[in-house]
Amino acid sequence: MTAHSRPFFDPVFLKRLLLIAVPIALQTMMFSSRSLVDILMVGQLSEADVAAIGIAGKAMFVSSLLILGAMTGGSMLVAQYWGAGDRQGFREKTALTVTLTNATAALSAFVFWAYADVIVGFASDNPTVIALGQDYLQIAGLSLFCLASVSGLAAGLRAMHKPGISTFFSGVGISVNVVLNWVFIFGNLGAPELGSKGAAVATVLSGIVEVTALYAYLYHRQHLVAFSFSDWKASLTLVAVKRFLSLSLPTAFNFLMWSSGLFVYHAIIGHVNEAGLAAIAVITPVESLSLSFLIGTANAAAVLVGNNLGAQQTDTAYHQAWQVAMFNFIAGVAIACVMLMIQPWVLSFFPALTGETAQITAYFYWAMCALIIVKTIPMAMIVGVLRAGGDVRYCLGQDFVAQWLIGIPVVLTAAVVFEWPVYWVYVLLGVEEVVKWVGSLIRVKSGVWLNNLVNDGQG
Numbered sequence: 001m002t003a004h005s006r007p008f009f010d011p012v013f014l015k016r017l018l019l020i021a022v023p024i025a026l027q028t029m030m031f032s033s034r035s036l037v038d039i040l041m042v043g044q045l046s047e048a049d050v051a052a053i054g055i056a057g058k059a060m061f062v063s064s065l066l067i068l069g070a071m072t073g074g075s076m077l078v079a080q081y082w083g084a085g086d087r088q089g090f091r092e093k094t095a096l097t098v099t100l101t102n103a104t105a106a107l108s109a110f111v112f113w114a115y116a117d118v119i120v121g122f123a124s125d126n127p128t129v130i131a132l133g134q135d136y137l138q139i140a141g142l143s144l145f146c147l148a149s150v151s152g153l154a155a156g157l158r159a160m161h162k163p164g165i166s167t168f169f170s171g172v173g174i175s176v177n178v179v180l181n182w183v184f185i186f187g188n189l190g191a192p193e194l195g196s197k198g199a200a201v202a203t204v205l206s207g208i209v210e211v212t213a214l215y216a217y218l219y220h221r222q223h224l225v226a227f228s229f230s231d232w233k234a235s236l237t238l239v240a241v242k243r244f245l246s247l248s249l250p251t252a253f254n255f256l257m258w259s260s261g262l263f264v265y266h267a268i269i270g271h272v273n274e275a276g277l278a279a280i281a282v283i284t285p286v287e288s289l290s291l292s293f294l295i296g297t298a299n300a301a302a303v304l305v306g307n308n309l310g311a312q313q314t315d316t317a318y319h320q321a322w323q324v325a326m327f328n329f330i331a332g333v334a335i336a337c338v339m340l341m342i343q344p345w346v347l348s349f350f351p352a353l354t355g356e357t358a359q360i361t362a363y364f365y366w367a368m369c370a371l372i373i374v375k376t377i378p379m380a381m382i383v384g385v386l387r388a389g390g391d392v393r394y395c396l397g398q399d400f401v402a403q404w405l406i407g408i409p410v411v412l413t414a415a416v417v418f419e420w421p422v423y424w425v426y427v428l429l430g431v432e433e434v435v436k437w438v439g440s441l442i443r444v445k446s447g448v449w450l451n452n453l454v455n456d457g458q459g
Contacts, residue, residue, distance in 0.1 A: 020296075112137045184199070
């Protein structure tokens with residue numbers, strides 16, 4: 001069948017996409033739900049606790065994306081090594097991914113321990129909020145090692161089209177997190193009543209349970225991703241590390257820059273209206289859950305497109321890129337409609353919010369539904385397509401221009417110069433996504449991202 005005669009939507013490809021996307025989406029939902037569970041349970045205490053957890057959660061999100069950015073470099077390599085049939089190279093790149101994601105976690109945990117008060121103070125000048133946020137960050141930062149260890153192996157499992165394994169153990173982790181939140185936040189079962197600090201303790205302990213269970217299972221089953229000491233040692237060559245870093249550093253910096261921009265948005269909204277700070281603390285994890293399926297399809301696309309590029313099937317990879325974009329857009333419209341329909345039910349879970357904060361949260365919720373649709377194409381093209389071919393420098397440059405040179409100045413101007421209401425300031429967070437629509441579509445159409453990373457620089 002020629003490229004011109006093949007149907008636009010390939011049923012076989014879409015089935016494979018969903019088989020990988022659904023477990024990844026579930027895992028993303030579980031990751032996002034940790035923050036949501038913290039907000040829901042701490043929300044029964046006070047608005048100060050909600051604001052503190054919201055700010056600290058955003059800082060954790062920044063560091064989590066930095067770790068996932070490092071993992072993404074490994075994901076590009078392991079997907080293409082798997083597609084090329086190089087099993088030894090696959091194991092070594094998995095080992096290298098685990099090593100370097102943990103190195104990234106160590107850096108983030110140190111920053112949180114040393115500068116937690118400064119980080120929280122950037123978004124709020126309320127001493128109570130700063131103190132609560134500092135306690136949470138210093139403890140919860142240790143959970144980043146668990147995220148790094150799980151993410152490294154998850155990269156290999158996704159490349160093998162078996163993301164359900166890590167998803168199952170993420171389910172174990174979130175279940176333990178809910179129980180431990182109940183224990184340590186409210187002082188149940190004889191435990192001390194730690195409030196928002198208890199949420200941080202629960203996050204760390206549940207992460208330890210998750211990573212221990214996942215590693216025990218994989219090594220007991222002698223799974224392919226359960227690399228040996230010799231695999232790990234062989235992975236630490238100068239050529240291999242340089243190749244990994246050439247992909248991971250731009251991506252990790254891209255994630256850091258982008259997520260730091262989100263933190264800046266958060267800070268601007270907090271300084272415009274303190275009620276907006278609590279409102280965005282509620283909306284952020286809800287939005288993350290809403291985007292989980294789209295994130296899953298984008299990451300699944302990165303695996304499948306990467307497999308085809310590794311197997312030197314560039315025409316197939318190019319056609320799949322456009323299928324993913326259209327599929328994500330259609331799914332995004334459907335998700336936004338569903339979220340609008342369940343709005344009263346979702347917001348009913350936050351009874352601690354006052355009248356003004358509750359109204360602002362409702363406005364943010366409506367805007368969030370529109371932003372879900374706006375984010376569909378850039379997410380598919382950047383996360384799922386361009387990075388599959390190692391086009392990381394373009395992604396970095398595009399995000400920098402769209403967010404820091406256009407998006408943030410527009411939002412800051414509306415907030416400070418024109419003094420727009422906080423809900424309109426929130427709507428303007430979509431400006432950078434509109435810019436990315438144009439840049440991403442042009443780049444994918446050009447085909448310059450169709451790179452084979454296995455043959456292009458062995459190591």
